[in-house]
Amino acid sequence: MDQNTNSKPRVLKGTVVSDKMQKTAVVEVLRLKKHPKYKKYFKVSRRFKAHNPENTYHTGDQVFMSETKPMSKDKRWVIISKAE
Secondary structure, three states: OOOOOOOOOOEEEEEEEEOOOOOEEEEEEEEEEEOOOOOOEEEEEEEEEEEOOOOOOOOOOEEEEEEOOOOOOOEEEEEEEEOO
16 A cells, blocks of 8 residues: 655635634635636635634634644644735
């Protein structure tokens, strides 16, 4: 079994849209995608549950989050810092 151990975890930038859960925030990540036929760009959003250890990040904050091992059924990201 060959494991890829020296790969960096993914880091995404997003906006906190909910902080109502204890030690968890919902972060929405927006990205632009290009339509293959019409060549027009459109927005695609995705929401992730991220670990918010001391409940320091609140709704509307721009944050960076990193991929980590699974913490629960849905939570696989941890917020690492606030984006300025």
